[in-house]
Amino acid sequence: MRSVTPGTGDEHPAAPAGADGDGSADRPAPAGADATPATRRDEIAAGLARVEAEIAEACRAAGRHREELTLVAVSKTYPASDVRLLAGLGITDVGENRDQEASAKARDCADLGLRWHFIGQLQTNKARSVAGYADVVHSVDRPRLVTALSREALAAGRRITCLVQVALDGDPARGGARPEEVEALADAVAGAGGLALGGVMAVAPLGEDPGRAFARLREIARSVRDAHPEAVVVSAGMSGDLSQAIANGATHLRVGTALLGRRKPFVR
Numbered sequence: 207m208r209s210v211t212p213g214t215g216d217e218h219p220a221a222p223a224g225a226d227g228d229g230s231a232d233r234p235a236p237a238g239a240d241a242t243p244a245t246r247r248d249e250i251a252a253g254l255a256r257v258e259a260e261i262a263e264a265c266r267a268a269g270r271h272r273e274e275l276t277l278v279a280v281s282k283t284y285p286a287s288d289v290r291l292l293a294g295l296g297i298t299d300v301g302e303n304r305d306q307e308a309s310a311k312a313r314d315c316a317d318l319g320l321r322w323h324f325i326g327q328l329q330t331n332k333a334r335s336v337a338g339y340a341d342v343v344h345s346v347d348r349p350r351l352v353t354a355l356s357r358e359a360l361a362a363g364r365r366i367t368c369l370v371q372v373a374l375d376g377d378p379a380r381g382g383a384r385p386e387e388v389e390a391l392a393d394a395v396a397g398a399g400g401l402a403l404g405g406v407m408a409v410a411p412l413g414e415d416p417g418r419a420f421a422r423l424r425e426i427a428r429s430v431r432d433a434h435p436e437a438v439v440v441s442a443g444m445s446g447d448l449s450q451a452i453a454n455g456a457t458h459l460r461v462g463t464a465l466l467g468r469r470k471p472f473v474r
C-alpha cells in the first residue's frame with residue numbers, strides 16, 4: 207500500500223550530496239548525458255531537464271502553457287544541500303511531508319526565499335510548527351485541522367494558503383476528505399482567519415488510471431471554484447503521472463523521484 211503517513215520508513219539516510227552511489231542504478235540515465243554524472247548538481251540538473259521536457263510535451267498535447275504550472279520539488283528524505291542545488295537551478299517551490307524534517311530544512315534554507323509546501327498528512331499538534339514555515343498546506347482534510355491551522359497562523363501573524371485534499375477513491379485512510387466533504391471544508395477554510403483557500407489537492411489512487419482519477423478531481427475543483435472563484439489551484443501529478451495531471455487541469459505538480467532520484471527504502 208502506498209502511504210504518505212509520517213514514520214512509514216520513507217526515509218533516506220540523508221547521504222551527503224553526490225554520495226548516494228548505489229542508488230544511481232535505479233535512476234534512468236540522463237538523456238544525452240554521461241550515465242555517471244560528475245556531480246550531484248549535474249545529476250539534479252539532468253533530472254530537472256527530463257521533467258521540464260515531459261511537462262513541455264504534456265502542455266503541447268493539452269494546449270496549455272508552461273506558465274500555468276508550478277513545479278513543486280519534493281525534497282523529502284533528501285538533504286538541505288539538495289534544496290540549495292534545486293534553488294540554484296531555478297526551483298522556487300519545495301514540498302515536504304514530515305514536519306520535523308521540513309522545519310529543519312526550511313531553517314537551513316531560509317536565505318533562499320523559497321516557498322514551502324507541506325504535502326503530508328498533518329496532525330493537529332504539528333500545526334504550530336508548520337504554521338511557522340509553510341506557505342501552502344496541501345493536505346487539509348478535516349475541520350479540526352482548519353481550526354488548528356487558523357489559530358496558529360493568526361498567532362504567528364502569517365497567512366497560509368490551504369488546499370483541500372480529496373481522497374479520490376473515497377477512502378480517507380491515506381489522507382484526504384471524501385468528495386462529499388470537500389465543499390464544507392472549502393467553506394471552512396475560506397472563512398477562517400489567517401488562512402486563504404487556494405484550491406484542491408489529490409494523489410492518484412493506486413490501481414486506477416490516473417487520468418480518470420484526475421478528471422474527477424477537475425470536476426471537484428470546478429465546483430469549489432464556483433463557490434470560491436479565488437480557489438484556482440489544482441495540485442495533482444507526481445513523477446509517474448504528471449502528464450495525466452496536466453491533461454486534466456493541474457496547476458501544481460509535486461515531483462520528487464524524477465528530480466532527486468528514488469528514495470530508499472522504496473515506498474511508493
Ligand SMILES: *Cc1c(COP(=O)(O)O)cnc(C)c1O
Nearest residue numbers: 210280325444445460461462463
Ligand atoms: C512524496 C510525494 C510526492 C512526490 O512523489 P514522487 O513520486 O517522488 O514524485 C508527491 N505528493 C505527495 C503527497 C508525496 O508524499
